Amino acid sequence: MTGEPLREVEAYLQALSRVRSAVQRCHPEFGGLADLLRLYRSGALEKTGTICAGLEYNFHGSGCLFTEIDGAEIDLDFFEEGLEVFDSWRIRRFLMSVDGEPSRSIEEITEVCRSLVSQGRLVEPRSGWFSMAA
Template identity: 40%
Template structure:
């Protein structure tokens, strides 16, 4: 199953979630292969879904998260890559450039 089929499946065939809504202090919207969450104070978290349904992110999504913080962080790809790799084994690279919380 492709990533986009996974998120579409969560919305359409499985009816697990609506295309948009609220969870606690976050609003969310399902898009393509993932889901974007925005907190009431504007912090953005965007994830895609792997074929097994786990949440994954890339450096682009991590950068947008940093830029949305109350005190924005704008880091280079190299700084982000170094930070993510320093968190191994808590994070794992599931495919080149895509990361997930280790199980």
């Protein structure tokens, strides 16, 4: 699948990779983003704050919203086993934070994600929830 919808999903995946890299660079003691949620739930980390220069976080329910210095919002949830997951709504929210209004619907974004699942780039551990393949 090529074209605009794929570029929009790729932009979210690149932003998620930047968040992962920033956390690893600034806090190498964390094994991953799920460690942040565990620290928050144990009371060792505040609900909101700055992880490192240019990257803020805000925990919500079973996930976390990361905001980059340019205002890009990368939202994700965690399944019980600590797996980082996102859905089409979160990708669309990211697109709205960087471009104003995304050109694609939730359904079109889901279709692109499922195409990436068939290519082995993403996994779909539960219907409509995606994660980057290991």
